[in-house]
Amino acid sequence: MREGIVALLSGSLFGAGLAVSGMMDPKRVRGFLDVLGDWDPTLAFVMGGAVLVMTCAWFIQKRLIQPVFADSFNLPSTRLIDRRLIGGAVLFGVGWGLAGLCPGPAIGAFVVEPFSAFVFVGGMLAGMVIHRAISA
Template identity: 50%
Template sequence: MNRNIYQFVAALASGVVFAFGLSLSGMLNPARIQGFLDVFGAWDPSLAFVLGGAVAVAAIGVQVMKRMRLPVFDDSFHVPAGRRIDAPLVIGSVLFGLGWGIGGFCPGPAVASLSTGLPQTILFVVAMLAGMTLYDRVWSGRA
C-alpha cells in the first residue's frame, strides 16, 4: 500500500480519537471553557485536568519519539526548531486567547463541534477559516 494512504489513515485515526476525547471530557461545550476562564466567578477546573492529561500523553510521545530513528509514516520528524519569542508569536497568542475566551472554542474542538450543527459553531469555524486564509494570503509571506 502507498505510504500516503498510511499517513492519511493514521491522521484520520488520530483525529477521531482526539474528537472522541474532547467529546467524552465535555470540552466541546463552550460554556465549560468559559467556566474555566472565569477564575473569579463560577470557576470550572475540569479543563485543567484535561490539559494535564494531554501534557502527560504528549510527554510520553516525545520520549518515544526521541528513541526512534525515523517516524513510521514519514522520512523525518517535523519538530519546530525556533525558540525565539517575537512580536508575531505574542500577538498571535493574544489573539488566540481572546478568541478562545470569547467563543469558547479553539480550532480542534470547533471542528469537532461541527457535528452538533449549531449555527454559532458553524459561524465560529467559518470565521476561523477566514482568519487563517487572511493570514496565509496577507501576512505569512512576511515571516
C-alpha cells in the same frame, strides 16, 4: 494511503477525547476561565492529561530514528519567541475566551451545535485568508 488512515484514526481519537471530556461545550471552557466566579476545573484535568501524554511522547521521540508512519519527524526549526508568536497566542486566547472554542473543538462542534461552529469556523477561515493576504 497509510499516513491518511493514521491521520484519520488520530483525528477520530482526538475528536472522541474532546467529546468525552466535554471540551466541545463552550460553557465548560468559559467556566474554566471564570476563576473568580463559578470556576469549573475540568479543563485543567484535560490539559494536565494532555501534558502528561505529550511529555511521554517527547521522551519516546528522542529515542526513535524516525516516526513509525512517516519518513522523518516534522519538528519546529526554531525556538524563537517573537512578536508574531506572542500576537498569535494573544489572538488565540482572546478568541478562545470569547467563543469558548478553539479550532479542534470547533470542528467537532459541527455535530453538536452546527450554527455556532459555522460562525466560529467561518471567522477562523476568514482570519486565515486575511493573514495569508497580509503576509504574502
